[in-house]
Amino acid sequence: MSAFQRGDDNWYEHGFRFVLRGPGVAPLGKYVLGGAAKDDGWFFDVAVASEVIINIVPDPRHMAEAQAIMATVVAAGPPAAKARAVQPPLPARQRTGVRLATLAEARTVPFANAAARPLVAQPPPAAQPAPPPSGSQGNGS
Amino acid sequence: MRSHIGIGYWAAGQPAGDPWFINEVDAHPGVEDAWDKITAALAAVYAVIQTGFAGAPALAKPLMDIINGADYAVERHAEHFWGDDGWAGNMSDPVDAVDLWFRAWSEDDWNGRPGANVQTDLANPNFQDLGERFSARR
Numbered sequence: 001m002s003a004f005q006r007g008d009d010n011w012y013e014h015g016f017r018f019v020l021r022g023p024g025v026a027p028l029g030k031y032v033l034g035g036a037a038k039d040d041g042w043f044f045d046v047a048v049a050s051e052v053i054i055n056i057v058p059d060p061r062h063m064a065e066a067q068a069i070m071a072t073v074v075a076a077g078p079p080a081a082k083a084r085a086v087q088p089p090l091p092a093r094q095r096t097g098v099r100l101a102t103l104a105e106a107r108t109v110p111f112a113n114a115a116a117r118p119l120v121a122q123p124p125p126a127a128q129p130a131p132p133p134s135g136s137q138g139n140g141s
Numbered sequence: 142m143r144s145h146i147g148i149g150y151w152a153a154g155q156p157a158g159d160p161w162f163i164n165e166v167d168a169h170p171g172v173e174d175a176w177d178k179i180t181a182a183l184a185a186v187y188a189v190i191q192t193g194f195a196g197a198p199a200l201a202k203p204l205m206d207i208i209n210g211a212d213y214a215v216e217r218h219a220e221h222f223w224g225d226d227g228w229a230g231n232m233s234d235p236v237d238a239v240d241l242w243f244r245a246w247s248e249d250d251w252n253g254r255p256g257a258n259v260q261t262d263l264a265n266p267n268f269q270d271l272g273e274r275f276s277a278r279r
Contacts, residue, residue, distance in 0.1 A: 008248055014257035015242040015271035017151075021227040022237055026267050028225055032186060035243025035257030036207035038214075039142050040250045043170070047211030048144040048245055049179060049204045050164040051186045051218040054259075059224035 012037050018054065026056050142168045144245040146219075150229060150236040157236050164217035173213040180205070186218050207256055240271065251275065 016033060018026040031054040038047035144166040150157040174182075183201035208214050227235025243257040255275055259268060 009246040010249070010251055010276035011244065011246045012251070012255035012273070012275035013242050013244040014255075014273035015240055016257075016259050017238050017240050017269040017271055018223065019238045019267070019269070020223055020225060020229075020236060024267060024269075025225065027263055027265060029261060029263040029266070031259050031261040031263075031266065031268065033146065033241050033243065033257065033259050034183075034186070034201075034204050035144070035146070035245070035255070036204040037142065037144065037245035037247070037255035038208050038211050038252045039247035040252035041170075041212075042249070044212040045210065045252050046142040046168050046170065046247070046249075047208035047214040048142055048166050048168055049183060049208050049214065049216045050144055050146055050166065050243060051183070051204075051216075052146050052163060052241065053186060053218070053220040054241070055220065055222040056225055057222050059226035059228045 010039075018056065020056070028056050028058065030055055142166070142245065142247040142249075144168070144217075144243070147240075147242040147244060148221075149240045149242075150232060151238040151240065152227075152234065152236045154237075157234070158232055161231070163219045163221075166215050166217055168213060168215040170213050172215065174216050176214065179208070179214055179216040182216050182218055203256060203258060207253060211252075242271075 014035060018031070020026065032051055033054060034049070034051040036047065036049040038045055144164070145162040146164045147160050147162050149160040180201075183204055186201075223229055223239055224235075227237060229236050229239065245255055257273065259266075259270075
């Protein structure tokens, strides 16, 4: 520890590093960094406490890419019978031109190619499995 | 008394982007938070990494011990997310590491010893302590 003054101010600093990629990567989870200081004023002592909750989470960009891959896979047209067999009825709010593919479907598409491919709307609803009765799921909002 | 938490990124062994600052405080007599609010905030922040609220006061104690007895005190807290593959929300490219620095500075001497620490309930946490510097009492 060394003396640390800048100008007329007394300073304190303490740092921490979280590695996000490569060796020594920080495991997923929550950390809390907290710091506090109190000065010795002529009339009043003033103090500060400061904290930040640090969340190391699965990369959300991969989630977005996975969503794009899934939508692309479905748009590319997996066999209707197979899709019907593996897909549960979609909630009312998801009955749009594009649905999410299953993880198994997503794995069939090369990652780089899928990311570069534009999203294409799925075929018309006529080609889709019959939707559940109106109002049976979701609120339609 | 002023304070902030500075955040800086590293990529390919070099600083990436500009550092930025959160929890900035400019505390003076008359600019303060109520003690019960500070206590509750510290307990709440620490409670997020604990299974229950009961243990939170004990975890907050190191910070409370430092600020206790002050005539005026201010508390700030924040929450941030980073991806495990280098994602940082305000950076266009992935980064390798993120540094966080708690800093405080005052024209007056320190009363007691400032401090900072990282706590987690992870079984095998992994972060680097970059060390601390503070001015000697004049």
